[in-house]
Amino acid sequence: MDGAAARGRLGIMQWLHSTRSEGCSVDAFTEAAANGHLHVLRWLIQHYPQLSRPVHCLVAAAEHGHVEILRFLRPRVSWFEATPAVEAAAAIGQVRSLEMLLPARTARAFITAAANGRVEVLQFFMDRRDACSSGEHSLKKAARFGHIDAIKLLLPTCDRVDASHALRSAAKWGRAVVAQLLLERVSFRKAEVAHALQKAVDHEQYEVANMLIESFPGDAEKDADWISTDDDDLLFEHRQIFQSFINVALRSAAKRGTIEMVEMLLERFPLARIGPALQVAAENRQYAVVELLLRSCEAKHDSSVFTTIGMAAKAAAACGDAKMARLLIKKATLHSAGRALNIAVSRNDLVMVNVFASTRGEYYKTDAYKVDALVRAAKDKQMEVWRL
Numbered sequence: 001m002d003g004a005a006a007r008g009r010l011g012i013m014q015w016l017h018s019t020r021s022e023g024c025s026v027d028a029f030t031e032a033a034a035n036g037h038l039h040v041l042r043w044l045i046q047h048y049p050q051l052s053r054p055v056h057c058l059v060a061a062a063e064h065g066h067v068e069i070l071r072f073l074r075p076r077v078s079w080f081e082a083t084p085a086v087e088a089a090a091a092i093g094q095v096r097s098l099e100m101l102l103p104a105r106t107a108r109a110f111i112t113a114a115a116n117g118r119v120e121v122l123q124f125f126m127d128r129r130d131a132c133s134s135g136e137h138s139l140k141k142a143a144r145f146g147h148i149d150a151i152k153l154l155l156p157t158c159d160r161v162d163a164s165h166a167l168r169s170a171a172k173w174g175r176a177v178v179a180q181l182l183l184e185r186v187s188f189r190k191a192e193v194a195h196a197l198q199k200a201v202d203h204e205q206y207e208v209a210n211m212l213i214e215s216f217p218g219d220a221e222k223d224a225d226w227i228s229t230d231d232d233d234l235l236f237e238h239r240q241i242f243q244s245f246i247n248v249a250l251r252s253a254a255k256r257g258t259i260e261m262v263e264m265l266l267e268r269f270p271l272a273r274i275g276p277a278l279q280v281a282a283e284n285r286q287y288a289v290v291e292l293l294l295r296s297c298e299a300k301h302d303s304s305v306f307t308t309i310g311m312a313a314k315a316a317a318a319c320g321d322a323k324m325a326r327l328l329i330k331k332a333t334l335h336s337a338g339r340a341l342n343i344a345v346s347r348n349d350l351v352m353v354n355v356f357a358s359t360r361g362e363y364y365k366t367d368a369y370k371v372d373a374l375v376r377a378a379k380d381k382q383m384e385v386w387r388l
Helices: 002-006 010-019 026-034 038-047 054-064 067-076 083-091 095-101 107-115 119-128 132-144 148-157 160-172 176-185 190-202 206-215 232-256 259-268 274-283 287-300 306-319 322-329 334-346 350-357 368-379 383-387
Strands: none
Touching: 002 010, 002 026, 010 038, 026 038, 026 054, 038 067, 054 067, 054 083, 054 095, 067 095, 083 095, 083 107, 095 119, 107 119, 107 132, 107 148, 119 148, 132 148, 132 160, 148 176, 160 176, 160 190, 160 206, 176 206, 190 206, 190 232, 206 259, 232 259, 232 274, 232 287, 259 287, 274 287, 274 306, 287 322, 306 322, 306 334, 306 350, 322 334, 322 350, 334 350
């Protein structure tokens, strides 16, 4: 009987009802509603009322745009129970179905329409002044799925903060056209664009990341165009937030070994912190990135990364990564080289010992850590290590 109901074969259903005792299941109701068989649905409700599920049938009819069935079922469900059907109708752009289903809760339906790019549904709700408080979420969903027309409709109803959420969503999901539209139509704060840039790099959406980088003025970190305020503390806080997003983006690119992105970030944002990026690049054996970051430190005469280099050198010694050690030892302090040498000796790693013992410098000859490594090798009778 379920199959007959799905196909609208009322005669077969009536014959089965009179000749057999199996009856039907609740699926017969939902399938009849989904396929627009109102006469079948009426008959089922009359003969098997205990199996009727009006809410499920209403959703099934809404998903397929069967207005007559919606008109028949709507009085049987409450205002609250009609909500799933309203969402289903919004998802497929059925304005006539919505007219039949309302009044009902519309906030989630508004967001659903935005996520599916149903401009006609959004306009319908906006004309009714329904779901006006859902601007942030609806704009964000439209941005995620790249629905340009929906964004153009929604943008005038949203503020800058709502638009910044949408920009981050576009960056995260690689919606370059959406990001470009938002950048053209909204005057974002630099920290908001930097946050979106971080999202793009984190999710390897480099086309969007490049666009966001290019959207900054020539001197992004020193330019006066930050926020309109005379409060020095607030301005300082805003700069700090901006810089933190740039630093996270640089670390993310370094971790993944995306050397072109690292180069772009270093070039456009010279105040970005190199130390944390160097550390994560070394941990993930991104040799080319480590080499680039070390060169950048040298060019800037940045001595703040010596601690990071020392930590990375010790880590390389501990795991026997000779290639990384050779890169780091060029910029490591004598004490850092001595500490790493100690670790290499404790592991009896001749290759690593050779890397760190070869460091030159008058003071290195009597460095306490190097002497300690020599004593350790002698005590442990590691003669080859001791000779090196």
